Amino acid sequence: MTQTDGGKPLLDCRGLEITFNPGVADARKALDGLDFMLAEREFAVAIGSNGAGKSTLLNAIAGSVSLDRGTIRLGDRDLTRLAPYRRAGLITRVFQDPMSGTAAGMTIEENLALAEQRGRRRGFRAHLNPSRRDRYRDLLRTLSLGLEDRLTTQVALLSGGQRQALSLLMALISKPRLLLLDEHTAALDPRTADIVMQATLDAVRQTDVATIMITHNMRHAIETGTRLVMMDAGRVVYDVSGAEKNSLTPEALVERFKIDNDRMRLNG
Ligand SMILES: Nc1ncnc2c1ncn2[C@@H]1O[C@H](COP(=O)(O)OP(=O)(O)OP(=O)(O)O)[C@@H](O)[C@H]1O
Numbered sequence: 671m672t673q674t675d676g677g678k679p680l681l682d683c684r685g686l687e688i689t690f691n692p693g694v695a696d697a698r699k700a701l702d703g704l705d706f707m708l709a710e711r712e713f714a715v716a717i718g719s720n721g722a723g724k725s726t727l728l729n730a731i732a733g734s735v736s737l738d739r740g741t742i743r744l745g746d747r748d749l750t751r752l753a754p755y756r757r758a759g760l761i762t763r764v765f766q767d768p769m770s771g772t773a774a775g776m777t778i779e780e781n782l783a784l785a786e787q788r789g790r791r792r793g794f795r796a797h798l799n800p801s802r803r804d805r806y807r808d809l810l811r812t813l814s815l816g817l818e819d820r821l822t823t824q825v826a827l828l829s830g831g832q833r834q835a836l837s838l839l840m841a842l843i844s845k846p847r848l849l850l851l852d853e854h855t856a857a858l859d860p861r862t863a864d865i866v867m868q869a870t871l872d873a874v875r876q877t878d879v880a881t882i883m884i885t886h887n888m889r890h891a892i893e894t895g896t897r898l899v900m901m902d903a904g905r906v907v908y909d910v911s912g913a914e915k916n917s918l919t920p921e922a923l924v925e926r927f928k929i930d931n932d933r934m935r936l937n938g
């Protein structure tokens with residue numbers, strides 16, 4: 671069972687099933703009756719081999735793929751049939767590709783203003799007045815990347831790491847209830863990945879937003895978050911938090927990976 675401190679979970683996914691290309695030879699059951707719950711302020715790290723269904727789970731939560739079966743609730747809202755754009759203010763995402771989260775032809779401050787508009791009613795415009803610029807500067811300063819002095823720089827001129835860090839700020843500026851990170855440091859060199867990961871930890875701690883982060887980096891998986899979830903073949907096969915999570919080592923995790931994969935093969 672998942673950890674929700676006995677209270678009502680923030681995110682409640684039940685019996686999620688998705689098959690891609692149903693009825694044809696290469697049909698793929700990406701989610702296979704998956705149950706997943708997440709409490710307020712929980713930070714879950716999701717790991718699992720290629721094709722385990724991790725991205726599909728995040729896509730289902732954000733609404734960019736539709737479910738064959740199952741329900742998704744966030745707080746008091748039933749998201750199951752809610753259009754993705756209507757989830758946009760509640761759930762935000764950062765992807766692996768630094769190019770996908772930001773608009774290259776716009777400046778840093780324009781990107782932040784656009785992100786701030788997300789999920790607001792039509793007609794709301796985040797005007798770039800001096801107090802808003804001061805706020806953006808303060809936010810950018812928290813990244814320690816020097817971006818606070820470059821508000822009017824075009825995003826196309828930033829490095830991949832700077833763009834990912836900006837994408838992270840943009841994902842949080844609309845104060846979402848849930849943050850989804852899909853291997854958001856995987857395309858960066860190790861040093862930059864560590865900087866963006868540290869920015870992630872700081873931002874999540876400061877905002878207390880409930881978070882699901884996918885990673886293939888075992889060290890990040892162990893050092894980050896309050897809970898670790900392993901997926902295989904469209905299901906959760908291992909779910910730990912607290913002292914058990916804190917005692918994990920990369921070696922133990924890799925070992926368990928193997929065991930679970932073997933078991934899945936034996937059963938399947
Ligand atoms: N849009 C799609 N159309 C067809 N098949 C898809 C689609 N998206 C995912 N799949 C398939 O669903 C399964 C789960 O894919 P998913 O991308 O969720 O895996 P993942 O755990 O994120 O893997 P990775 O670690 O490689 O990113 C895979 O077999 C994949 O090929």
Ligand SMILES: [Mg+2]
Pocket residue numbers: 724725726
């Ligand atoms: Mg993926």
